[in-house]
Structures are given as C-alpha cells and as structure tokens.
Amino acid sequence: MELIVRDRRDEADGVVSLTLADPEGHDLPVWTAGAHVDLTVDLGDDAHVVRQYSLSSDPADRAAWRLGVLREPAGRGGSEFVCTKxxxxxxxxxxxPRNHFELAPATDYLFVAGGIGITPILAMIAHARAVGARWSLVYGGRTRSSMAFLDELAVYGERVTVVPQDEQGLLPLAAVLxxxxxxxxxxxxxxxxxLAAVEATVPHRAALHLERFTPKVIEVEGPDxxxxxxFATSGLTATVPAESTVLAVAEELGLPVDFSCxxxxxxxxxxxxxxxxxxHRDSVLDEAEQAENTCLMICVSRAERGCTTLRLDL
Structure with missing residues (x-):
C-alpha cells in the first residue's frame, strides 16, 4: 500500500521517527504489538531496497503508524535514505504488518530494550497498559542522547529504568533477571x-521472547x-545444491515467493x-517453534541432515 509521511521527527542522535497515514484518511489495517512492516525505499536509477521496521505507535490507533529508524551510514542505503531524504x-x-514477536497474554511483563530495539517495545507498553497488565522496562543505549523516545517514556516514572552505558555501564541483567x-x-x-546476555541470564526460558535485527550466529556441523x-502446491521437484538455498531454487523456477532480508x-x-x-537457521522462530517443525524460513534453513527430501506448501 502507498502511505504518506504525515510527520517526521528527530528522536535522538541518528534516530528518526516517521508517522505514516493513508493519503485519503482511511483507517490502516489492524496490527498487534510487536509487528513490523516492509518499507520499500526507491534509491533512484531503478534501484530500490526493502527494509523492515517495527511499528512503535499504539496498536489501537488505526489512523497512523509510527516507525523508528536508526541511521546507518555504513549500510546499504535504506536507512540513510529514510533518515535524510x-x-x-x-x-x-x-x-x-507481520508479527513474529507477538505479545502473549500475561499478567506481568518485563521489557528489555537496547538502542533502536525500543521501537517494538513502545507498542507493547501501550498494549500492556490497555489490558491492565503490570509491566516494567529496562532500556539501555550507548549514550543518553542516542536513546530515542526518552521524553515519551519519562511519564511512566519508576516503571522505566534508563541505563546509558557511558554513565552507568552495561544493563544490570543479573540483578534484573x-x-x-x-x-x-x-x-x-x-x-x-x-540478547545473548539476556538468553544466558533468564532462568525461565519458556517465558523469554526475543526479536533480532541481525542474524544470530548459527553453528553447523560439517559442510552443507x-x-x-x-513444492507440493506447484507440483515441482528440484534439487537444492549445497551452495544454494530453497529460496534461490524457488526463484529460479519462477514460483511466487515472498521474501525480503x-x-x-x-x-x-x-x-x-x-x-x-x-x-533451522533462522533468527525468528524460538526453540519450541523450531522443534515443532511446522514451517521454515526458506532463505536460510535447509533439510535436516539425513533428510533427503523436504515437501513444502509452496
């Protein structure tokens, strides 16, 4: 869908927020806390990139969506364009919107955010408040000036603990978790x-939910x-070479695949x-979801060693 930039603000050093709305004023699609959207950025000369950004506004607000974007000058041009153009x-x-970081029902939430990771957490706080759940937030960043939305969070008082690294060091995860x-x-x-530190510290792994902006390190045994x-729906069968992926093979066959990162x-x-x-080699599904083996991310995941054929609904 094509949306219009209704507002643009500098939220911190290197962080910009964009408020997007329907050009005709229609309500936007329903979404839930933790969701993200793909933003297609036209770089000119027929070049474009697709970037994922978490929705940081209140899910109850159908009039607009807010994104928080970290400027990364050394990146591939997407955030640079969004933040400067x-x-x-x-x-x-x-x-x-798509959501792989869904907020499950609970009476108590602890939110832990680092840097631009605050963006989906803001929507989760809005939802927690709406349903009357108890919540608290521990928010870390390199410096106070680099931490976005601090003014917005200040109204929550002691529920929010702000930990700028240059003032207080790293997040006190052992004490908190x-x-x-x-x-x-x-x-x-x-x-x-x-996130690795949080995983190592939380005593009850079943209660832990993570969202990664970069791929986690996956250790594999031996060569691919x-x-x-x-591809059951399409009626096609193909070989995925050791040096390729299911996604690449599906593209070569002209199948209607959805992908981005x-x-x-x-x-x-x-x-x-x-x-x-x-x-499973993705950074989306948690351990329990991977063990269920009901789906895979075809851009990185492969057949388990010893499994000669994967039959997919594609």
Missing part, C-alpha cells in the same frame, strides 16, 4: 550481544549437503512444511 508529504510503499518470577513474560529487543525439495530475520519467506524435517 524522506520528508513530510512524501509517498512510500509499505507492506501489511536473576530472581525473576516465573510468571513474568520477558520481551527483549536490541543488539545481538545484549544437497537435498530434494518438493535473505538473512532469516524478517520472517517474510516463512513456508509450511508438509513432510520432512528442517535444519
């Missing part, structure tokens, strides 16, 4: 080092092997598994 009145192509009530649901989003993939982080290419077992 997009302005109020511009039109931009935006996908429908070490003696956690098992009924508390923990939602964390931020840089990989922080070729395997067969049967090609890194296993956005969830766009999630595909149901009909038979066979996958070796």
């Amino acid at each position: 997009l302005d109020v009145g511009d039109l931009v192509e935006v996908s429908a 070490g003696d956690l009530d098992p009924r508390t649901a923990v939602y964390a989003c931020g840089p990989e080092a922080m 092997e070729a395997f067969q993939v049967e 090609r890194e296993g982080t956005c969830g766009s290419c999630e595909t149901p598994i009909l038979t066979g077992r996958a070796e």
Whole structure:
C-alpha cells in the first residue's frame, strides 16, 4: 500500500521517527504489538531496497503508524535514505504488518530494550497498559542522547529504568533477571550481544521472547549437503545444491515467493512444511517453534541432515 509521511521527527542522535497515514484518511489495517512492516525505499536509477521496521505507535490507533529508524551510514542505503531524504508529504510503499514477536497474554511483563530495539517495545507498553497488565522496562543505549523516545517514556516514572552505558555501564541483567518470577513474560529487543546476555541470564526460558535485527550466529556441523525439495502446491521437484538455498531454487523456477532480508530475520519467506524435517537457521522462530517443525524460513534453513527430501506448501 502507498502511505504518506504525515510527520517526521528527530528522536535522538541518528534516530528518526516517521508517522505514516493513508493519503485519503482511511483507517490502516489492524496490527498487534510487536509487528513490523516492509518499507520499500526507491534509491533512484531503478534501484530500490526493502527494509523492515517495527511499528512503535499504539496498536489501537488505526489512523497512523509510527516507525523508528536508526541511521546507518555504513549500510546499504535504506536507512540513510529514510533518515535524510524522506520528508513530510512524501509517498512510500509499505507492506501489511507481520508479527513474529507477538505479545502473549500475561499478567506481568518485563521489557528489555537496547538502542533502536525500543521501537517494538513502545507498542507493547501501550498494549500492556490497555489490558491492565503490570509491566516494567529496562532500556539501555550507548549514550543518553542516542536513546530515542526518552521524553515519551519519562511519564511512566519508576516503571522505566534508563541505563546509558557511558554513565552507568552495561544493563544490570543479573540483578534484573536473576530472581525473576516465573510468571513474568520477558520481551527483549536490541543488539545481538545484549540478547545473548539476556538468553544466558533468564532462568525461565519458556517465558523469554526475543526479536533480532541481525542474524544470530548459527553453528553447523560439517559442510552443507544437497537435498530434494518438493513444492507440493506447484507440483515441482528440484534439487537444492549445497551452495544454494530453497529460496534461490524457488526463484529460479519462477514460483511466487515472498521474501525480503535473505538473512532469516524478517520472517517474510516463512513456508509450511508438509513432510520432512528442517535444519533451522533462522533468527525468528524460538526453540519450541523450531522443534515443532511446522514451517521454515526458506532463505536460510535447509533439510535436516539425513533428510533427503523436504515437501513444502509452496
């Protein structure tokens, strides 16, 4: 869908927020806290990139969506364009929301955010307040000036603990998470080092939910092997070479695949598994979801070693 930039604000050093709305004033699609959208950025000369950004506004507000974007000058141009070129009145192509970081029902939430990872957490706080759940937030960043939305969070008082690294050091995760009530649901989003530390500290892993902006390190045993993939809906069977992916093979066959990041982080290419077992290499599904083996991210995941054929609903 094509949306218009209704507002643009500098939220912190290197962080810009964009408020997007329907040009005709219609309500936007329903979404839930933790969702993200794909933003298609036209770089000119027929070049464009697709980037995923979490929705940081209140899910109850159907009039507009707000995104928080971290400027990354060393990136591939997407965030640089959004932060320096997009302005109020511009039109931009935006996908429908997708959610692989769904906020499960709970009476108590602990939110942990690092840097730009605060964006989906803001929507979760709005939802927690709406349903009357108890919640608290621990929010870290390099410096106070680099931490977005601090003014917005200040109204919550002691519910929010702000930890600028240059003032107080790293997040005190052992103190915050070490003696956690098992009924508390923990939602964390931020840089990989922080998420790894959270995973190592939370005593009740079933209550932990993470969202990654970059792929986690996946350790594999031995070199990749070729395997067969049967695209059941399309009636085609093909070999996935050791050096290729299911997504690449599907593209070569002209199948209607949805994808974006090609890194296993956005969830766009999630595909149901009909038979066979996958070796999951994504950063979207948690351990329990991977063990269920009902779907895989075809941009990175493969057939499990010893499984010669994957049958997919594609």
